[in-house]
Amino acid sequence: MNHANTFSTVSAETLKASLEKTPAAVLIDVLPGDHFRAVHLPGAVNACVYEVTFPQQIEAITRDLDASVVLYGAGAGSLDAAVAAEKMLRMGYRRVAVFEGGLAAWTAAGHPLEGEQPDSAGGPEPAFLFEDGTYPVVPEASLIQWTGRNANGRHYGTVSLAGGSARVEGGEVTGAFEVDMTGIRNIDLKGDALKPVLIDHLNSDDFFFVKRFPTAVFTLRAVIPLDDATPTAANYEITGNLTLRGISRSIRFPATVNRLADGGFAAEAHFDIDRTRWGVIYGSARFFRHLGMHQVYDVISIEVRLVFQD
Structure with missing residues (x-):
């Protein structure tokens, strides 16, 4: 599917098939580094979209403006990956896709995860609750x-x-x-x-x-x-x-x-x-x-x- 901002979107199954190809697309997790270290999709690298150095982090991953790139973040309800795609398009990258389902959809589909805590993908951040x-x-x-x-x-x-x-x-x-x-x-x-x-x-x-x-x-x-x-x-x-x-x-x-x-x-x-x-x-x-x-x-x-x- 093509997005109005000219980046395309992919499903969990399409992404899984794409990652099994050779060469695979560059898969970028756009969440903070500590979250990435805890849990991420297999083969992903990290560039945090919330950091002002995001463009430099992307360039450190690839300077090829025609590289096939798939971005993902938390999933539904979070604009992290879409914002990252818009930033990359403004940088001149031409083949940018977004896995809109993100970690949530990947987990729901039963696909494997990597990281120090691969079972911690979870949902939204928990609300603060008072303890006695x-x-x-x-x-x-x-x-x-x-x-x-x-x-x-x-x-x-x-x-x-x-x-x-x-x-x-x-x-x-x-x-x-x-x-x-x-x-x-x-x-x-x-x-x-x-x-x-x-x-x-x-x-x-x-x-x-x-x-x-x-x-x-x-x-x-x-x-x-x-x-x-x-x-x-x-x-x-x-x-x-x-x-x-x-x-x-x-x-x-x-x-x-x-x-x-x-x-x-x-x-x-x-x-x-x-x-x-x-x-x-x-x-x-x-x-x-x-x-x-x-x-x-x-x-x-x-x-x-x-x-x-x-």
């Missing part, structure tokens, strides 16, 4: 960033995470995390004389009244898995209470939680809060008139990355 236990947060590896705005632009910075932990029991996730409000920092005004003025204002009773309320606390109430989530999208919905300036309000937001390569796991979230729900009303036109240059938008954007010990 207590997981302390690692403050120095975590991040809380804020962005506030007005008509003239925005200011952004960080606030310090003091500590906390998540507890998983019977699939239920709870926990609490303390924020050191005395650790408010600004990033965008570095070197500007207005920076200490802004920090003093944020610490004052106009905003977070840090002298009276030096900490904020997020209490985790529920972590609900989202249907059909992928590892690069939000896979959980987080519900909890944020206590700020002595006022507790419920919030809900999506988060992406994934296992880390060196152990533990990380939760990432990006969401907005209406600061006026916590009594931070300075500059809000919902509460004041004739603000002029003192208008401050109600919404604050929050970016959170929490790293947990396993």
Whole structure:
């Protein structure tokens, strides 16, 4: 079958027959090197399409623009091999085919595999699942960033995470995390004389009244898995209470939680809060008139990355 992008596609049986011919087509696995070492089709070589050096990897395999090449990747639902074919066509290679079924179809057909773990072809990457236990947060590896705005632009910075932990029991996730409000920092005004003025204002009773309320606390109430989530999208919905300036309000937001390569796991979230729900009303036109240059938008954007010990 010819593809609209001018590369052809082959079936598992056609590919198997082709590989038994002499000379056989150059068979290229386009998945990452560690995956290739674990499992690959017999006779395949590797060039990872996700790496910026993919063109150089292809040239190291063959510089013959008329070489017969078959590319394969994970299989249905993954565009890895198609993207690799498009890259090769732009490089000038003329006889490029894609085994669209990839590892999944080859395995389903019962054909042999090679590699260090030839039985590990499997399906999609497994979803992250919480296991029972207590997981302390690692403050120095975590991040809380804020962005506030007005008509003239925005200011952004960080606030310090003091500590906390998540507890998983019977699939239920709870926990609490303390924020050191005395650790408010600004990033965008570095070197500007207005920076200490802004920090003093944020610490004052106009905003977070840090002298009276030096900490904020997020209490985790529920972590609900989202249907059909992928590892690069939000896979959980987080519900909890944020206590700020002595006022507790419920919030809900999506988060992406994934296992880390060196152990533990990380939760990432990006969401907005209406600061006026916590009594931070300075500059809000919902509460004041004739603000002029003192208008401050109600919404604050929050970016959170929490790293947990396993």
